Amino acid sequence: MKRDQRALTPAEFQVLLALADGDKHGYAILKAVARDRDGVALGPATLYTIIRRFLANRFITESGQRPDPALDDERRRYYRLTAAGRAAARADADRMESLLAAARARDLLRRPRRA
Amino acid sequence: MTPERPWRWLLRLLPSDLRIDHGAEMEQAFHEQRREAGARGRAHVMRVWWRAAADVARTAPREHAAQLAQDAGFAVRMMRRSPAFTAVAVLTLALGVGVNSAIFSLVHAVLLRPLPYAEPGALVAVWNRWDGSPAAPMSDPEFMDYDERCRGLRMAASAPASVNLGAGGDPERIPAAYVTADLLPVLGVAPARGRGFLAEEEGRAPARVAMLTHDLWLRAFHADASVVGRTIPVDGEPVEVVGVTPAGFLLPRDFRGGRAAEILLPLPLDRAAPRDRRGGHYLQAVARLLPGVSLEAARAEMDRTVAELVRTYPEQHQQGHFGVVLTPLRTDLLGPARPVLTMLVGAVALVLLLACANLASLLLARGEGRRRELAVRASLGADRFRLARQLLTETCVLGLVGGGAGLAVAALGMKAALTLDPSTLPRAHQAGLSPPVVLFTLLVSLATGVVFGLLPAGQVSRVALDDALRGAGRSSVGGRGRLRRALVTAQVAIAVVLLAGAGLLVKSFARLQSVPAGFDPGGVLTFRTTAPAVRYPGRPEVAAFYARVLEEVRGAPGVRTAGAGSGLPLAVSSGDWGFDVEGRAVVRPRPSADWFVVTPGYFEAMGVRLLRGRRPAEADDERGAPVLFLNESAARALFPGEDAVGRRLRLSRTTGPEQPWRTIAGVVGDVRHRGLERPPRPEMYIPLPQFQHFMAGTQVRDMSVVVKTSGPPLALAAAMRAAVRRVDPQVPAADLRPMDEVVGASLSARRRDTWLIGAFAALALAVATVGVYGVTAHHVAQRRREIGLRVALGAARRDILQMVLGQGMRLVAGGMVIGLPVTLAATAALRSRLFEVMPHDASVLAAVAVLLGAAAALACAVPARRATRIDAAVALRDE
Numbered sequence: 006m007k008r009d010q011r012a013l014t015p016a017e018f019q020v021l022l023a024l025a026d027g028d029k030h031g032y033a034i035l036k037a038v039a040r041d042r043d044g045v046a047l048g049p050a051t052l053y054t055i056i057r058r059f060l061a062n063r064f065i066t067e068s069g070q071r072p073d074p075a076l077d078d079e080r081r082r083y084y085r086l087t088a089a090g091r092a093a094a095r096a097d098a099d100r101m102e103s104l105l106a107a108a109r110a111r112d113l114l115r116r117p118r119r120a
Numbered sequence: 121m122t123p124e125r126p127w128r129w130l131l132r133l134l135p136s137d138l139r140i141d142h143g144a145e146m147e148q149a150f151h152e153q154r155r156e157a158g159a160r161g162r163a164h165v166m167r168v169w170w171r172a173a174a175d176v177a178r179t180a181p182r183e184h185a186a187q188l189a190q191d192a193g194f195a196v197r198m199m200r201r202s203p204a205f206t207a208v209a210v211l212t213l214a215l216g217v218g219v220n221s222a223i224f225s226l227v228h229a230v231l232l233r234p235l236p237y238a239e240p241g242a243l244v245a246v247w248n249r250w251d252g253s254p255a256a257p258m259s260d261p262e263f264m265d266y267d268e269r270c271r272g273l274r275m276a277a278s279a280p281a282s283v284n285l286g287a288g289g290d291p292e293r294i295p296a297a298y299v300t301a302d303l304l305p306v307l308g309v310a311p312a313r314g315r316g317f318l319a320e321e322e323g324r325a326p327a328r329v330a331m332l333t334h335d336l337w338l339r340a341f342h343a344d345a346s347v348v349g350r351t352i353p354v355d356g357e358p359v360e361v362v363g364v365t366p367a368g369f370l371l372p373r374d375f376r377g378g379r380a381a382e383i384l385l386p387l388p389l390d391r392a393a394p395r396d397r398r399g400g401h402y403l404q405a406v407a408r409l410l411p412g413v414s415l416e417a418a419r420a421e422m423d424r425t426v427a428e429l430v431r432t433y434p435e436q437h438q439q440g441h442f443g444v445v446l447t448p449l450r451t452d453l454l455g456p457a458r459p460v461l462t463m464l465v466g467a468v469a470l471v472l473l474l475a476c477a478n479l480a481s482l483l484l485a486r487g488e489g490r491r492r493e494l495a496v497r498a499s500l501g502a503d504r505f506r507l508a509r510q511l512l513t514e515t516c517v518l519g520l521v522g523g524g525a526g527l528a529v530a531a532l533g534m535k536a537a538l539t540l541d542p543s544t545l546p547r548a549h550q551a552g553l554s555p556p557v558v559l560f561t562l563l564v565s566l567a568t569g570v571v572f573g574l575l576p577a578g579q580v581s582r583v584a585l586d587d588a589l590r591g592a593g594r595s596s597v598g599g600r601g602r603l604r605r606a607l608v609t610a611q612v613a614i615a616v617v618l619l620a621g622a623g624l625l626v627k628s629f630a631r632l633q634s635v636p637a638g639f640d641p642g643g644v645l646t647f648r649t650t651a652p653a654v655r656y657p658g659r660p661e662v663a664a665f666y667a668r669v670l671e672e673v674r675g676a677p678g679v680r681t682a683g684a685g686s687g688l689p690l691a692v693s694s695g696d697w698g699f700d701v702e703g704r705a706v707v708r709p710r711p712s713a714d715w716f717v718v719t720p721g722y723f724e725a726m727g728v729r730l731l732r733g734r735r736p737a738e739a740d741d742e743r744g745a746p747v748l749f750l751n752e753s754a755a756r757a758l759f760p761g762e763d764a765v766g767r768r769l770r771l772s773r774t775t776g777p778e779q780p781w782r783t784i785a786g787v788v789g790d791v792r793h794r795g796l797e798r799p800p801r802p803e804m805y806i807p808l809p810q811f812q813h814f815m816a817g818t819q820v821r822d823m824s825v826v827v828k829t830s831g832p833p834l835a836l837a838a839a840m841r842a843a844v845r846r847v848d849p850q851v852p853a854a855d856l857r858p859m860d861e862v863v864g865a866s867l868s869a870r871r872r873d874t875w876l877i878g879a880f881a882a883l884a885l886a887v888a889t890v891g892v893y894g895v896t897a898h899h900v901a902q903r904r905r906e907i908g909l910r911v912a913l914g915a916a917r918r919d920i921l922q923m924v925l926g927q928g929m930r931l932v933a934g935g936m937v938i939g940l941p942v943t944l945a946a947t948a949a950l951r952s953r954l955f956e957v958m959p960h961d962a963s964v965l966a967a968v969a970v971l972l973g974a975a976a977a978l979a980c981a982v983p984a985r986r987a988t989r990i991d992a993a994v995a996l997r998d999e
Contacts, residue, residue: 031142032149048175049149050134053142054183082145 013097016047020055021064021086021094028068030081031056056084064090130173133180135187136505191513198514199521205486206518209479213522215883216475217568218529219468221553221561225534227465228560229551230457235450236368238308239408244415245372245452246275246405246422250440255452258403258444261395262429266405266444269425272413276303277403278371279387282822283355284652284852285340291353293648293854294336297371297381298327300389304365306408307372313337314348314363317386326653327385330359334367336382354383356654356850368550373404375453375546397774398436400815401695406449419446440709457545459952460873466946467618467880472564474614476572478887481607483515483576485898508577515573516566523565527553530561541872575603604898605931608891612935612976613942615881615888616968620943621950622881623964625874628955632870638791638800639689640727641859645833646688648855649844650822660742662819663809665847666719672843673827674721678836680828683721684808688824689859690866693793697804697814701758702768702781710772713754713802714793717811717820723788725828726859731755733765733786740785740807747785747807754802755787769804774814782806795866797955826859833858873953885975888935893979896928900983904990912992924987928980932972940965 013021016038023029023037031052038047059065068083086094108114127150131139150172157164199206234240246266247255258266258277267275278299284291301317304310312334321329330352332341341347351358365384374380387403409418422444430437487494494507534551651665666684673682687694698710720736722728731752740747748769755764764784771779790800811820829836837856844853864871900907907920947959957964 031145032152035149035153048172048179049146049153050131050172050176050179052149053146054138054179057138057141081148 012100013093016051017055017059018094018097019047020052020059021090021097024065024084024086025091025094028083028085030083032081034084059084059090062089063087064093127172130176133176135180135183136503136509138183140503187509188513191510192517194510195514195517199518202486205482209482209518210522210525212475212478212887213519213565213568214525214529216472217519217523217526217561217565219533219880219883220472220564221526221530221557222533222537223461223464223468224560225530225551225553225557226537226545226548227461228554228556229547230545231454231461232556233547235453236309236370237449240450241448242409243307243449244273244407244409244418244446245449246273246407247445247447248401248442249445250442252440255445255447257401258405259398259400260389260393260403261398262401263403263405264389264391265395265429266422266425269428270407270418270421272410272418272421273407274302274306274410275405275407276300276306277387277389277405278303278373278381279402279404280373280381281385282648282650282854283383283385284650284850285352285354285383291850291852292340293650293852294382295379296383296385297373298387299371299384300387303371303384303406306406308408309366309369311363312366313345314361316363317384321386323389323391324386326355326357327359327388329362329386330354331363331365331384332361333365333380333382333384334369335380337364354385355650355652359385370547372406372449372453376456377544377546379543396433398433400774407446415446415448422446435708453546460545460869463873463950463953464876466949467621467877470614470618471880471883472568474611474884474887476568477607477610477614478891479515479518479572480575481604481611481891481894483572484604484607485894487511487576511577512570512573515577516569519565519567519569519572520562523561523568526565527558527561530557537872537876540875541868544869544872575607601899601902604895608888608895608931609934609938611884611888611891612932612972613939615884615972616936616939617943617946618877618881618884619968619971620939620965621947622874622878623968624947624950624954624957624959624961625870625877627957627961627964628953629867629870629874631956632796632867635792635796637689637796637863638728638789639859641863642727643829643831643833644725644727644859645827645829645836645840646824646855646857646859646862647840647844647853648688648692648822648824649851649853651819652851653819653821655848655850656821659809659811659819662821663741666808666823668847669825669844670719670721672846673825673840676836676839676843678829678831678839680830681721681724682825682827683723683725684719684823684825685722685726685805686717686820686823687793688826688862689726689791689793690795691862692824696801698772699769700772702770711758713750713804715771716803716805717808717823718749718805719808719823722805722826725826726791727828728791729789731787731789732763733784735786735788736805736807741809744810746780746782746810748782749786749788749805750784751788751800751803751805752790753800754804755784757802772814776814776816776818777812779812779814782810796863825853833860870953885972888972889975889979892928892931892976893982895931896924896980897983897986899927900924900987907987907990908992908994911990917988920988920990921984924984925977925980928976928984929973932976936969936972 068085157168281296304316651662696712697715698712
């Protein structure tokens with residue numbers, strides 16, 4: 006599908022990032038994105054349209070593992086990044102990296118940011 | 121949890137599948153966001169709400185649009201994959217939507233557009249009325265009295281005329297109108313060029329100034345701006361062009377049919393003349409309600425005025441409940457077009473409904489083929505609403521494609537309707553594929569897509585889910601089979617209504633054409649000409665002019681006989697004129713008859729029968745004893761059981777000279793002057809040399825020359841033009857046409873209606889027949905096994921045939937049973953358009969039943985034959 010090949014939107018990239026350090030349920034993704042991003046907050050409707058899309062093109066899967074049921078809400082579903090999703094995030098990061106390198110070469114960035 | 125209810129409500133804006141897959145999670149996520157914000161204070165909660173709502177508002181349209189695009193793309197792929205189905209569906213839709221667009225374009229052009237006047241809501245039509253004449257023109261004194269005494273109204277008037285334009289070798293006869301100076305200001309129309317008439321220009325005869333209409337300016341003067349101020353010859357007199365009307369301008373009377381006036385002349389109205397002679401009703405009046413005056417107030421004022429006038433002139437007005445009616449101009453002008461347009465709209469709506477029923481059953485049939493695909497999708501998690509939505513998108517895409525093709529059908533249909541009848545619907549020639557028509561087509565196409573898609577979508581998606589749950593490819597088809605049969609029954613019912621309507625119109629038309637018109641149009645050529653006042657001032661000169669014209673005409677080779685008359689059957693009629701009968705007490709109102717002026721040869725050329733006495737002769741001249749001729753209706757009404765010939769009448773006078781006693785010299789057959797469907801009226805004919813008008817200084821100048829030819833009438837056209845030219849090169853022979861064409865033109869509105877409704881009915885019959893075929897073929901295919909079993913058990917071919925035919929015919933019978941009462945209700949509305957045929961005419965209804973029955977039997981025969989060939993062994997092995 007054409008849709009898979011296009012560049013990720015910032016929100017999509019953020020969702021992949023949020024899942025890169027472990028399985029999360031929707032609210033956890035929202036919180037992670039809110040922490041990482043400065044700017045517009047990701048809302049539930051946008052998040053779940055992204056989740057649905059990623060589920061359809063197998064960037065993420067629903068995770069079977071659940072934490073201790075006592076701590077959990079049965080409505081929660083957990084999502085896990087797949088190899089394809091990781092590859093897509095990496096490809097996007099590479100793309101941005103090369104953009105940044107180009108910007109740096111033209112003196113548009115003062116110095117590399119510390120991680 | 122109550123605080124989340126608004127959120128749940130907000131989520132409903134999102135596409136259903138997203139909601140079904142992730143709705144609970146979204147609620148949960150929002151719940152947690154809100155709870156966390158709650159710990160930090162109200163402002164944070166408000167922010168969470170605001171952001172979430174904005175998020176939904178951003179997401180929902182985008183997701184819906186994406187889904188729509190996806191579904192539409194899928195629909196287009198589906199259409200490509202089944203070209204036969206697509207072709208049938210698009211064709212059906214194109215016809216169904218196309219005829220609706222065509223009729224809507226007429227409705228829009230004729231009824232919906234505003235009148236071409238400023239603030240048309242304040243305009244009213246003004247008519248005299250008395251018993252038997254609900255809307256009659258008025259005389260000069262009446263017009264001036266109403267205008268002067270009603271302070272709430274500003275009145276203007278016009279009178280129809282025709283004039284010769286141009287001089288030298290090739291003058292042209294054109295329709296004209298005499299108008300009061302303030303007609304354009306009352307209508308709120310400013311001249312496009314030059315000026316309108318001044319008050320002092322009114323009342324001068326002959327006219328010295330004229331306004332051209334935009335059309336005449338284009339046609340005869342090639343849009344030359346310098347024509348304003350120039351002098352042109354009108355009826356041989358020099359007349360100065362003072363202005364040109366704007367494009368699209370129509371006089372109110374031009375809405376009432378006939379050719380639109382092309383030149384305006386000031387009305388010769390003498391405001392200082394005495395008002396006691398109140399005959400001569402020829403003015404058509406229009407008035408503008410002054411600001412702040414309601415229609416009711418104006419009517420009350422007019423009623424008071426009429427009461428005063430009745431007291432002042434009891435002899436003139438105290439009869440037949442005389443009054444004056446004010447009608448909103450829009451109603452007056454466009455009201456008459458409403459019934460025919462309503463009929464056409466009803467018919468095309470039925471055609472569209474039929475197309476919808478047909479497509480719905482087609483889709484149901486196809487839906488069965490697609491059941492597997494839909495079941496798979498349902499089992500993959502597509503919900504019922506999602507499937508229905510996708511199917512509806514498909515039908516709407518089909519609807520739009522069909523509607524696009526329908527625009528082409530509409531363009532053709534419109535042209536056909538206007539060709540059949542170019543003139544009886546006002547403004548119809550301005551119909552076209554205008555933006556409102558295209559918008560209408562778009563909306564109808566979409567609505568059609570929804571309507572014919574709704575039933576199958578509901579059915580298919582439900583069944584698909586059932587199948588998915590059951591995991592089986594087969595399920596009971598009872599529900600859908602019933603629905604398809606119901607749809608076919610509905611198609612038959614609609615076809616019954618349209619066929620019956622068409623049948624009644626066809627029968628009316630046939631009846632009308634066989635009506636004895638009272639004349640013989642075969643081999644008759646007619647043209648209209650005039651004797652201009654400049655060169656033919658009085659009656660003797662006019663009579664001499666026509667005598668010379670007829671002499672020239674009769675001398676042309678191929679002419680058997682010729683005469684002239686002031687009227688022309690089915691084209692030019694006249695008003696009535698009262699008289700006293702010698703030897704009888706004077707009665708008020710006087711007996712009256714429609715009057716015509718004729719020359720010798722007129723009745724012979726027109727083929728009007730002589731019943732008693734003699735026809736007009738050359739001896740009936742100024743020196744001869746005054747005579748007149750009655751038609752049969754007048755003779756019978758005036759002298760029942762007596763011989764009219766030899767009795768004497770004296771016509772009443774208005775401002776003209778005292779009339780002589782005239783002896784009735786002959787009685788001729790009735791002629792239907794005002795339309796084949798209108799019963800003949802009492803008529804009288806006066807020889808031209810003896811005629812004296814009831815108005816002083818007025819002559820009959822316009823006459824129709826009627827020529828009986830020995831060959832094809834039009835072959836003599838050039839000879840007739842030459843004959844008139846030899847008498848007076850400045851006088852044209854206008855409206856040259858065979859009498860057959862005059863008869864045809866008088867039937868054009870009916871012909872149009874009959875053809876259109878007939879075409880719609882034929883369409884309906886074809887579609888319904890295909891519907892019956894489809895459902896019967898399907899029925900046979902479904903019951904293959906059962907039929908095979910019956911054959912195996914020894915059923916004869918005849919039994920099988922009977923079973924299948926019976927099933928099909930039951931549908932038709934059902935459709936007729938439903939269609940019949942609908943038909944009776946619908947055709948009752950047709951009553952005004954029928955001629956000597958009752959809406960419940962048994963022969964028409966029987967013919968419809970036979971026609972439909974035969975068509976349906978034919979449609980059932982093919983599948984029935986197939987059923988008889990089913991091999992029991994094969995059918996049973998297949999299972």
